[in-house]
Amino acid sequence: MPPNLTGYYRFVSQENMDAYLRALDINVVLRKLVCLLKPDKEIIHTGDHMVIRTITSLRDYVMDFDLGVQFEEDLGPVDGRKCQTTVFWEGDQLVCEQLGEKRNRGWRHWLEGDQLHLRMTAEDEVCVQVFQKVK
Secondary structure, X not given: OOOOOOEEEEEEEEEOHHHHHHHXXXXXXXXXXXXXXXXXXXXXXXXXXXXXXXXXXXXXXXXXXXXXXXXXXXXXXXOOEEEEEEEEEEOOEEEEEEEOOOOOOEEEEEEXXXXXXXXXXXXXXXXXXXXXXXX
């Protein structure tokens, strides 16, 4: 049975964010700004429905979805694109596939103790973020 990811998580660290954003064709000014942000995550996980909020001082991004059901995701606030997104469990990892203009785009969330890990991919780039559960 997959874990319940419900909780509030504070940013701890990230690796390779600039290269990941470059793979998404984000301009240099916005890349520098995003690399300075320390986002928090709030996850509400109820059965097959999830809401994931990424919270920053610049703006919040909310994903509201049912597991296993493809939907059109508007990534306008991120990189101006739309994609066909499906989120599902693969073992104990929550996996997101984002089909669209960019190859190999998506992410994975998993828990290690009370830390939430996020691995984001686009093209050949990988960014990893770690968050600490606070409630």
